[in-house]
Amino acid sequence: MTDKLEQLRIDASSREYDPMARLARALHEAAVPPEQVLRECYGVGFPREVFVIAATDPYTSDLLANWANQPWQLAVPLDRGGPAPRADTYEPKEGRLRALDPDLLPLVFLIRPGIDIEDDGLALCYRLTELAAGRSTIFGVREEATRPSEATRRGDSLLAVLHKHHANYLHELEEESEDTEDKGEYDLVAPEELAEARALVDQIEAFQHEAGT
Numbered sequence: 001m002t003d004k005l006e007q008l009r010i011d012a013s014s015r016e017y018d019p020m021a022r023l024a025r026a027l028h029e030a031a032v033p034p035e036q037v038l039r040e041c042y043g044v045g046f047p048r049e050v051f052v053i054a055a056t057d058p059y060t061s062d063l064l065a066n067w068a069n070q071p072w073q074l075a076v077p078l079d080r081g082g083p084a085p086r087a088d089t090y091e092p093k094e095g096r097l098r099a100l101d102p103d104l105l106p107l108v109f110l111i112r113p114g115i116d117i118e119d120d121g122l123a124l125c126y127r128l129t130e131l132a133a134g135r136s137t138i139f140g141v142r143e144e145a146t147r148p149s150e151a152t153r154r155g156d157s158l159l160a161v162l163h164k165h166h167a168n169y170l171h172e173l174e175e176e177s178e179d180t181e182d183k184g185e186y187d188l189v190a191p192e193e194l195a196e197a198r199a200l201v202d203q204i205e206a207f208q209h210e211a212g213t
Contacts, residue, residue, distance in 0.1 A: 124162075
């Protein structure tokens, strides 16, 4: 098993999804906990927020973001099927950003929910060097970026940046709902839409509480 794992580690040094998933699955099969699986795969420890989010299966969430394949799939335990053997359609975007700056680890691609929210398509990333230093700093970079310098600091943690993104949307909806002058029935913000936006903010705050951030 040791020789097999060593070869899998060598294969995964490319950081491409398929070999990373094979290494992660082998580690899960060896009863390695998810926290250690990611440490083995990337050579750095990950903050608790990653495992709080991963435990809820983020791919089924309604949060305003498209989730990257890595690191989330690698943390999927065997009782939930383990890491998917093949990446989804976001892998080319993730690969492009890794090639642009190998220190970046794309986590999510934000979805622009409202008129004044300017984060559409922004990839939120950890930096491996920051993780190695014990920091969960988040950097944002556009999908079409051409220089590593275009990745700029966005916040202290993924949950903090996601909270701001969703809170901005909720604030926009609340302002729209208060402005009813000269609006027809179909232009008004539905109470259900407001409730859904508040629920997303509440969900992130629950994650923050659990993660201790």
